[in-house]
Amino acid sequence: xxxxxxxxxxxxxxxxxxxxxxxxxxxxxPEPEHEAKQEILENKDVVVQHVNIQGLGxxxxxxxxxxxxxxxxxxxxxxxxxxxxLARQKLLRLGIFKDVEVLIDTSEGADALPNGLDVTFxxxxxxxxxxxxxxxxxxxxxxxxxxxxxxxxxxxxxxLTFQFSYGTKETSYGLSFFKPQPGHFERNLTLNMYKVTGxxxxxxLKETDRGMSAELNFPLGxxxxxxxxxxxxxxxxxxxxSASFAVREESGHSLKSALSxxxxxxxxxxxxxxxxxxxxxxxxxxxxxxGGDASFLKEDFELQMNRRLFWDxxxxxxxxxxxxxxxxxxxxxxxxxxxxxxxTSVRGFGMYSIGPQSEGDYLGGxxxxxxxxxxxxxxxxxxxxxxxxxxxxxxFFLNAGNLCNLNYGDGPRAHLQKLAECIRWSYGAGIVLxxxxxxxxxxxxxxxxxxxxxDRICDGVQFGAGIRFL
Amino acid sequence: xxxxxxxxxxxxxxxxxxxENATLYQPLKEDQILLSDCASSLAVQTYLRMCGLPVQVACxxxxxxxxxxxxxxxxxVGNQVVSELGPIVQFTKAKGHSLSDGLDDVQRAEMKAYMxxxxxxxxTAELYIQWCDDATASEISRPRYSSPYSWPLNHILAYxxxxxxxxxxxxxxxxxxxxEQVCRIRSAFATSSAQFFFQPTELDALVFGHLFTIxxxxxxxxxxxxxxxxxxxxxxxCRRIEQSYFxxxxxxxxxxxxxxxxxxxx
Numbered sequence: 001x002x003x004x005x006x007x008x009x010x011x012x013x014x015x016x017x018x019x020x021x022x023x024x025x026x027x028x029x030p031e032p033e034h035e036a037k038q039e040i041l042e043n044k045d046v047v048v049q050h051v052n053i054q055g056l057g058x059x060x061x062x063x064x065x066x067x068x069x070x071x072x073x074x075x076x077x078x079x080x081x082x083x084x085x086l087a088r089q090k091l092l093r094l095g096i097f098k099d100v101e102v103l104i105d106t107s108e109g110a111d112a113l114p115n116g117l118d119v120t121f122x123x124x125x126x127x128x129x130x131x132x133x134x135x136x137x138x139x140x141x142x143x144x145x146x147x148x149x150x151x152x153x154x155x156x157x158x159x160l161t162f163q164f165s166y167g168t169k170e171t172s173y174g175l176s177f178f179k180p181q182p183g184h185f186e187r188n189l190t191l192n193m194y195k196v197t198g199x200x201x202x203x204x205l206k207e208t209d210r211g212m213s214a215e216l217n218f219p220l221g222x223x224x225x226x227x228x229x230x231x232x233x234x235x236x237x238x239x240x241x242s243a244s245f246a247v248r249e250e251s252g253h254s255l256k257s258a259l260s261x262x263x264x265x266x267x268x269x270x271x272x273x274x275x276x277x278x279x280x281x282x283x284x285x286x287x288x289x290x291g292g293d294a295s296f297l298k299e300d301f302e303l304q305m306n307r308r309l310f311w312d313x314x315x316x317x318x319x320x321x322x323x324x325x326x327x328x329x330x331x332x333x334x335x336x337x338x339x340x341x342x343x344t345s346v347r348g349f350g351m352y353s354i355g356p357q358s359e360g361d362y363l364g365g366x367x368x369x370x371x372x373x374x375x376x377x378x379x380x381x382x383x384x385x386x387x388x389x390x391x392x393x394x395x396f397f398l399n400a401g402n403l404c405n406l407n408y409g410d411g412p413r414a415h416l417q418k419l420a421e422c423i424r425w426s427y428g429a430g431i432v433l434x435x436x437x438x439x440x441x442x443x444x445x446x447x448x449x450x451x452x453x454x455d456r457i458c459d460g461v462q463f464g465a466g467i468r469f470l
Numbered sequence: 471x472x473x474x475x476x477x478x479x480x481x482x483x484x485x486x487x488x489x490e491n492a493t494l495y496q497p498l499k500e501d502q503i504l505l506s507d508c509a510s511s512l513a514v515q516t517y518l519r520m521c522g523l524p525v526q527v528a529c530x531x532x533x534x535x536x537x538x539x540x541x542x543x544x545x546x547v548g549n550q551v552v553s554e555l556g557p558i559v560q561f562t563k564a565k566g567h568s569l570s571d572g573l574d575d576v577q578r579a580e581m582k583a584y585m586x587x588x589x590x591x592x593x594t595a596e597l598y599i600q601w602c603d604d605a606t607a608s609e610i611s612r613p614r615y616s617s618p619y620s621w622p623l624n625h626i627l628a629y630x631x632x633x634x635x636x637x638x639x640x641x642x643x644x645x646x647x648x649x650e651q652v653c654r655i656r657s658a659f660a661t662s663s664a665q666f667f668f669q670p671t672e673l674d675a676l677v678f679g680h681l682f683t684i685x686x687x688x689x690x691x692x693x694x695x696x697x698x699x700x701x702x703x704x705x706x707x708c709r710r711i712e713q714s715y716f717x718x719x720x721x722x723x724x725x726x727x728x729x730x731x732x733x734x735x736x
Contacts (some may be wrong), residue, residue: 233623241538245546252532255623293620359549 048072048080049107049116055123059096060155066183067091071119080104084119091123093185095159096152099124126151136165143167156182170197170208186224190215202352202456204243204361205250207335208235226262229290231255234335244359250334257292260285268306272434273376273393275314279304287336288327295327296336313377318470320345320401321369325408337364340403341424341455343464346370347399348426348446350456355403357454369419370401372470376432393432397444399470400425424450439467488565492525492547494518495533501617502531504610505687506596511543513679514555518545519715520670521567531618556585559672569671581673588673592680595694598644601635605690670711678711 051071053064067090074080084102091100100123107116132147143165150160159178165171174194181187195210211232218225234254238247261284268277281302288295300322307315326332339362341349355365376393383389402423406415430444442464448457496511497503503511511527518525525545530536537544537553544553545561552561562568570578600611615631616624639645681704685695698704 233626235535237535238538241551245551248536248551249530249532252535253619253623253627255620291620293623 044076044115046075046077046080046115046117047113048074048119049111049113050118052118052120053123054120055125057125058128058155059123059125059152063094063156063182064091067094068119068121077104077117080117080119084121088121090185091121094152094157094180096126096157097123098126128152141167141169143170156180157185172196187218188216190217199239200352201239202339202350202362203334203364204239204247205334206237206239208237209233210235222265222267224264224266226260228260228262229258230260231257231290231292234333236333236335244361246358246363247334247361254294254333255292256287256294256336257290258285258287258294259290268304271437272440273314273432274304274306274316275308275312276306278306294333294336295330296332297325297327298336299323299325300338309375311377313375316374316376317372318374319369319371320470322367323406324366326366332366334363337366338368338403339364340368340370340401342466343442343444343458343462344466344469345399346401346424346426346470347397347428347442347444347462347464348448348458349424349451350458353456354401354424354452355455356405365403366405367415367419368401368403370399370470372400373398379431391434393434394429395432396427396429398425398427400450401470422450422452424448424452424455435465439465440469441465442469486548486565488523488562488567489548490524492523492545493528494525494543494545495528495530495536496543497533498529498531498618502614503529504600504614505683505689506593506600507534507542508687509596509680509683510541510555510593511679512683513676514543514545514558516678516711516715517555517559517569517672517675518562520569520672520675521562523562523567555672555676573671581671585673585676588676588680592677594639594642594644596680596684597635598639598647599689599691599694601632602639602645603690607632609690670714674707674711678708682708682712 048071051068053061053068056064068087071080071083071087074083081104084104088100088102091097100121103120103122105118105120107113107118128150130149130151132145132149134145134147136143136145144167145163145165147164148162152158153160157180159176161176161178162174164173172195174192174196176193177191179189190213192211192213192215194212195208197206197208199206209232211230213228213230213232215226215228232255234256235252236254237251262281264279264281266277266279266281268274268279279302283298283300285296285298287298300320302318302320304316304318309315322338324332324337339352339355340346341354342351346354352364353362355368356363375396377395378385379389379392379394400423402419402421404418404422406418426446426448428444428446430442430446433441435441442462444462444464445460446458446462448459451457494511494514497507515525515527533542533544534540538551539553541554544551545558547561550561552558559568570581573581599606601607612628612632616628619627636645681698684698685705685708687695689695
């Protein structure tokens with residue numbers, strides 16, 4: 001009997017391309033037209049006897065053992081299919097296979113049981129070496145970016161990435177090695193080596209960083225943790241001869257060696273346009289303990305809460321805050337301090353143009369907070385609903401924040417008072433466009449309020465892009 | 471600096487008088503500054519004293535990187551930042567302070583030529599001794615140059631600087647020279663220029679800065695100082711300027727690299 005039913009299931013479609021790897025997808029109950037037979041099959045006990053993987057080249061089998069072992073625990077056919085589907089997604093998540101197909105068949109051979117099944121994963125490995133080539137224009141500079149990737153380098157889902165950017169002004173590169181723990185993909189180690197150059201016109205500052213870092217990611221309950229050590233040689237310089245003397249005084253070389261820890265809890269249903277859930281991220285950094293010239297303790301946090309209201313509109317509230325505490329009696333460096341303002345933080349103000357400044361160059365502050373209240377709604381009259389139109393939202397916002405330097409001798413009450421005076425705030429409305437699931441573009445009409453002397457404002461229409469937003 | 475910017479700067483400079491809080495920036499006196507930077511800094515200080523312009527000396531570990539031209543010393547006057555003796559002379563001239571006004575065109579051209587000679591010969595020779603003589607580089611220059619930085623940045627920066635200077639030396643054909651040849655070049659220069667100093671000009675400031683620093687700085691080889699000491703006119707020149715403009719105390723503070731025994735011989 002079993003063989004008859006199983007045979008009818010032979011062409012059972014587990015075709016990779018149709019299913020995709022989007023984790024939002026609900027696992028669909030397979031084969032609705034076989035409902036009549038499923039009643040029998042669901043209750044029928046089966047034993048998964050063999051799981052084969054075909055098409056392996058350089059991938060080590062012990063790595064895959066962890067990913068597919070669940071399939072052996074399946075007790076009936078539906079279970080086998082569900083578990084096989086999950087295993088397939090786990091395999092694809094490793095990023096080492098282009099394609100994975102699943103075949104389920106009755107067992108054959110001498111030791112075959114009457115209710116035994118064989119599951120076969122047919123995999124196609126990705127190429128040993130992939131490359132990419134981009135040109136980028138921006139910031140008064142054109143650059144050419146070459147990328148090389150060696151996925152699955154040693155056969156256990158390791159990845160080596162190299163990126164080289166050759167620009168008309170600056171050259172940057174980065175080399176990164178990624179190694180997950182077999183069976184626990186979320187626990188992984190990343191090693192980086194890089195040289196990057198940044199130009200910060202709001203501070204008339206140019207920064208070249210050469211550094212290396214080691215990063216350990218691991219989940220713990222519902223939280224995600226990142227432990228990181230970073231050693232970076234920083235070279236600061238003036239962007240122009242007209243830079244203020246306060247910035248000029250910061251020029252030169254310094255070495256930062258910092259240990260940092262980030263913990264985050266994210267229950268949102270989407271990173272860009274969440275309609276429910278909350279995010280809390282707390283980051284702390286201790287520099288100077290492991291060597292180097294810079295020594296400080298830096299704490300900052302980010303909180304976002306979302307709530308769905310009537311007619312698909314969402315109310316979102318966020319709060320950011322941070323404090324930099326210089327250690328060892330030396331003043332903080334301009335490159336370590338916080339900056340605030342711009343089209344994705346306190347809207348209506350110029351990019352990082354709030355707070356202490358000298359001759360028009362913003363110097364950053366040692367403490368800041370910023371809060372935002374947003375009401376997101378779909379586009380009026382909902383054009384392109386269910387398709388293109390869902391990439392857009394209109395929003396009404398109220399932002400507030402402050403950035404200043406604290407006198408650490410004064411005690412917490414004086415600090416709160418300092419942070420509570422001279423609050424900059426703004427309100428307005430605009431359109432938000434989602435770019436993939438990582439970035440967004442905003443076009444807003446802003447009305448800045450509470451402007452202090454020295455702040456640069458952007459009264460009216462402001463355009464901005466960002467991956468982190470208030 | 472472009473011509474337009476230079477014109478703009480001098481125009482701006484002319485508008486304001488020399489402020490009281492003008493500051494000269496140089497590397498750390500005790501642990502960091504090297505012979506060539508010390509000489510250049512002393513030359514600028516001497517020049518400003520000759521002009522009667524007050525200036526405070528500030529020592530910063532990152533003075534070299536703060537300077538717009540990457541060379542020390544530089545002065546911060548009002549809103550302006552000007553580095554090296556040549557531009558500083560131009561800058562003070564725009565403010566109405568000049569030492570070379572009394573010279574005619576020929577003398578002025580000669581003076582400029584000699585200043586170039588000092589920069590090309592004395593300064594280059596100082597750089598050669600600091601960075602191309604292995605004993606001096608490893609015992610004095612590299613440890614002092616990198617003293618403000620922590621490991622491993624100190625080694626990186628010191629070798630980077632040494633490599634840069636050596637490349638420059640090779641480019642101008644000094645790479646193959648020996649220490650002795652360099653010393654001979656310097657003393658040859660010293661004799662030829664010794665007759666020029668009748669009235670104080672920027673040239674005197676420049677030559678004094680270099681000679682005095684060489685005479686009072688401890689290096690691995692004293693050959694150079696000995697050679698200069700054999701010219702009595704140079705010694706009396708140094709003593710005269712020191713007495714007229716520094717009245718003993720300032721220099722002994724500003725030059726920590728003293729060999730005290732040398733002072734009486736000056």
